[in-house]
Amino acid sequence: MSRPDTPEATPPGSRWLPLVAVCLGTFMLLVDVTIVNVALPDMAIDLEASFSGLQWVVDVYALALAALLLLVGSISDTVGRRRTYLVGLAVFTVASLACGVAPSEGALIAARAVQGVGAAAMFATTVALLHASYDGRDRGVAFGVWGATAGAAAAAGPIAGGLLTGGLSWRWIFFVNLPLGIATILLARRVVRESRNPQRPRIDWAGGGAFTVAAGALTYALVRVHDEGWTSAATLGILALAAVALGAFVVIERRTPQPLLDLGLLRRPAFTGMVLSAVALSAAAFASLVYSSIWLQTVLGLSPIEAGLVTLPLSGLAFVVAGASGRHLHRLSPRWVVGGGLALIGLGDLVMAGLDAGSSWARLLPGMALIGLGVGLINPLLVSTAMASVPPQQGGMAAGAVNTGRQLGLAVGIAILGSVFSSRIGDELAGPDALAHGVASGGTQRILDAAPSGGRAQLDDAIHAAVASGLGTTLLVAGLVGVLGGALVVALVRRPRAHADEAPAPAREPVAVAD
Template sequence: MRKWTPLLAVCMGTFMLLIDITIVNVALPDITSDLQADFSHVQWVIDSYALSLAALLLGAGGLADAIGRRRVYVAGLTIFAAASVACGLAQDVDTLIAGRAVQGIGGAAMFATTVALINVSYEGRDRATAFGLWGAVSGAGAGAGLVIGGILTDLLSWRWAFWVNLPVSVLAVVLTLMVFTETARRRVRLDVPGMLTFTAAAALVTYAIIEAGEQGWTARVPVLTALGGLLALALFVVLQRRSENPLIDLGLLARPVFAGAVLAAAVLSCAAFGSSVLISIWLQSVVDLSPLTAGLALLPLSLVSFAVSGGLSSRLHHVPVARPIGAGLFLIGCGSLLMLLVQPGSSWTALLPGLLVVGLGVGLAAPPLTSAALSSVPLQRSGMASGVLNTSRQLGTAFGVAILGSVFTSLAADTLADNKVPAASDVASAVSGGQTHTVIQAVPAGQQAQVEQAIHEAFASGLHGAFLVAGLVGIVGAAIAFALLRKGPTAEEPEPTVGPTAQSEPA
């Protein structure tokens, strides 16, 4: 058992940072009701975590090389635990959003070091076994988050979805200090200007998209913020071209196979998971499911994905990566379009066919992404390539939540206005945040049935728009990714030799 203690310490951190991507989803209606939040705040509760995680992944790998991977991993666990406690204690939504952003910082430090720590702890067959178990834990994280979040919110409070991280983090820190020795340090110059401009670009563009759903796509604030984000992105590109130690070697993106893998990772996260927040809110505030039941209703996607990736990945070793990735993204798009079966008055079962097909697509497309990315770059750039791939996944989630949420809000407001509901935009924002019952109770008794029907129609209209956009993103992304990846390798995944974001080989 002592031999597998390092793996246990790493898996505990990985499991926490991954389940925190989904554990909050089923708690969102309770959070918005308790903290009096609107839908834009709901989106930021998810996106602040994903953005800080994405923005710091590459830099955290370089920091781990500079000061030691055990030190960075322990620091990540500590920051994550402290931020989780702060999230659970939050008395307003702004504090919660800030806490989620700090959680992402800790998550980036952990994610940047997990694979490298496994790599230096095991050899030969034990290393293959360790990576297999770590992959299984990673794959189970999303589904477990839905169930754990539902149980804690139902039985205790949404705050326990955060507080549960504290004992796990403490145990992981103790195990890490016991079983890992510090890796050799390397002289690495961190690209701080690159990190700052990349973070600014991602945050500003996301803010612009979210505000566009609230204020309109041509309103002053979204337009100016989007322009600021594009300027920050342009500055980032200039800095990367001039830097001796860039976060991203932009020349890698000129390689079609690598660019295809990065695009596919973003499309997968956006199309498959961007609407999960909306679905969770619909299930609880319109279909009237409990948080636990809502989590269980969403579980088929994760279960099918886990089963397919585990069952088929070993049989795809000699298949060109373009086929499973392209087919998987296409299935994700088709599954999103199947969710258009949702109508006013539908039960959760209307989602089931779409969830199953999306899960099939995720299970087919996700496993070969790493193989495609790493095989298309020089060995000395494999750490950077892996980091870019993981960053793309997180950005896909953040942009997906923002884009699909904005489409949902715009269409829901239009439907409410068509039904003559006063202050349609404000009502749309409130019901999008899970406050349907509060809105209905505030209406005179004689008008409640009419407003309730209008809200049901608005939800269906907004969901249709979000599912349509997700479907088109999946299908168009599949075509582009297939074209870029067609000269790529087979789907046989190489043995990892670097951490997910490390920029050099581990000591």
């Protein structure tokens, strides 16, 4: 008969090893969300990648995380969270190798999708594994370290990507996962105990499938809209598929006794506000970094390392502010902290939006600092506020919904902002579509090398102006998302905690059991 695991069962001197195993996996999967940004121009040259291909290299990873997080979490309740985490680590590590040796754009995108599947299995189980491994004060310490690790991953991504790409090659941003992944698997097998829901809940395969189709179809349509147009049969057909799949997801979740997401939670304004703020956070703060990197490297001529350092005010301040003020922010109203944080992010984007042909990389620094400050204010409160706004038994579901919102916001944000970026460049250059696509995908140097020497300087000036205008418009849209997101949070988040007289809906409680 199974019995609950307790921290006392951990051998003396090794009680923090499960935390190390979980944090290593968390660090790897979150670093890979942003580590590719500064490597995109080199990928474009090496693989002759198109603009939409570059979008998918980043987008498909975030999309797999968003689409599968809730479903994989449900699966892990039944088959075991430790087992799911180990499988996720193995898939992630093997897929990282496939990314590193990818011979073409399509192979890299496919490998990134598989890598995202592994990351979803890891991310969906980390909170439950820590919950099962620690109790009391130790649990609070463990979650604090885990949160700091997540913040450090965001800070390290662009810098690590720049160092590896500039010092070795873009392929090493994936190869570095191999020794880390293998070490984490060996450690987790030794020190992490199994936990699962002893009631073996029914897995909502239909709901998970419908949500995956809806998210994938929506993102695909948004990535392709610049090539196809909003009114083309292809765009409208894919958007219709997304709408039908989303409708099916709603119907399924209303009827199934154990849904991936209890839609009744959306009637709680504080919960809905936190999910929407997670979407807006990723879209406004991080989605535009893909296009900033293209401007910095292929137009201004910065190296990958230098481009990574330009984002240091964002990532560094986000980490420092979250770590220094996190414990104090919980005393304040999340309505104003999260809403104000999103407004700061939006303001940071708007400060950077006024780019022109003569702008330098330093023009981005004040805006990056404002965004980092906003991210640092929001991160400590986002998940905890969502969990506090629902019955205790549904706290895990609330956390999963917020994390899903983060990744979906990044995937959709990259797709929408990419369309804005590419369209604006095309309007400014007023040349063949191939020229605009080549510039948007980081091929400026190749285009200039192929141009007649007499008109090269004029073309260079035109490209400088076009890409600066494209990035400025992209940042303007991102800024509006941040400001509007902040306003929504202020309007919705008035009552962060569930009323005591509300009957909690049944949900899966994380329970640790021995193997």
